[in-house]
Amino acid sequence: MKKALSILLVLTIVLVLGGQIFAAGQAETGRPKVAGVVFQEDQFMKLLQSGYRDAAESAGFDFYPGNTNGDAAKEAEFLNTYVTQGYKGLAISPISEEASLKVLTDAANKGLLIGISNHEFKLPFLTGAFTSDNYSLGVTVGKAAANYIKENLSGDVKIAIVQYKTLLPEQSFARSSGFLDQIRDLPGVQIVTDQDAWMQDKAITVAGDIITAHGDIDIIFAANEGGTIGSTMAVKNAGKAGQIVVFGFDGSEQMVQLLKDPANILQAAIAQDPYTIGVKTMESVIKAVNGEDYSDTKGQSFIVPGILLERSNPAGLDAFLEDLKSKM
Structure with a gap:
């Protein structure tokens, strides 16, 4: 009975510690770690996050999602964590061009490779910026x-x-x-x-x-x-x-x-096309992390076109919905 309890205790400790390690982004898989951060829980942000994830995982990276929920202090905390825990890159939809600029710059100066979604930042350290107009x-x-x-x-x-x-x-x-x-x-x-x-x-x-x-x-x-x-x-x-x-x-x-x-x-x-925005942002980060030439996107901003959905065009609505479901 004591042996069984001891085994149970050990397993519990392992599971708890394992959960803490995983939550902290420290799971050792031998693959580089990248993060994808959004600021809301709506459909747009979920699709953006899916684009981040698919691009990262298809390239063989460990992907860690984050959501700031519109909190500038949380955004700063995330970026500091990524720097201190050895993340290689970050794709992020920042809270604000004005409020987020300093924390992004500080993280980039400490070696974090950063790509931006949903803003037309033209900063020399960015792997690229992808957004709608x-x-x-x-x-x-x-x-x-x-x-x-x-x-x-x-x-x-x-x-x-x-x-x-x-x-x-x-x-x-x-x-x-x-x-x-x-x-x-x-x-x-x-x-x-x-x-x-x-x-x-x-x-x-x-x-x-x-x-x-x-x-x-x-x-x-x-x-x-x-x-x-x-x-x-x-x-x-x-x-x-x-x-x-x-x-x-x-x-x-x-x-x-x-x-x-x-x-x-x-x-x-x-x-908008948040999935494509997410994919393109993370792809620019991955190129930079892999040491590939990303001069065609570095420090530049790119527009991803939108799609008008109208009550008067039901065929267009059906086509959009079919494409959306394939990405979800």
Whole structure:
């Protein structure tokens, strides 16, 4: 009995220590370690993380995911950990161009090879930067909204904006500006409110409050997936289907379902290609870690195009969904 208990105790200690070692990123496999870091749990970030993982593992690297959850202190802690624990490279979607610059530079100066996603950083130490052009994406969905206004609305057209300027001001501003530049000069267009809500649950509440305060609005534009889904649900919850429509950002299975929903609320969304962004970012890191020539991407920024998803193009929605499922 004592022997059995001793064996059980030893196994427990081994499992606990093993778990701690693995969690700390110290599992000894003989393969180089790279990390992939995102800042949210939404569909976009999951696909971005999948791109990081697939590129790293297909190259024979040990891959360790991380999520800062929008916390700058956590981002700094992650980078310090990667440096001190001997990670070779990092693919990351930073929290902010301004807030993240110093910690990225410090980590690079200590030998960590870094590739960037979702920002157009042009820094000499980067293995590459891959992103969507947020302004151009906003322009694309703004043109779709402008066409809708011309074809379906007349007189005063009241629009509410739901974005994420307190989370990522540069990106949110670019997206919203691209959208607004396409519709602001149309006759009768008025922007009645501009508020922040990037998580789905919060957006349901914020958009619901907007509808209560401005019951005569015609359009809600949301600058990310959580805001778009939440705004669409808020319109439905308020019984305003047929009166208020939504235009938004990002692509997922749920977004496609909303674009096909007979309630006819969500009209169009501009989908990015986070998986490809993730793959290209990590591939640039891997090249650098392997000592290969990566001068074609080093210190440079590259645009990965988006895809307009429209209610009026069901075949395009089906094709997008099929491709999305293959990447998941």
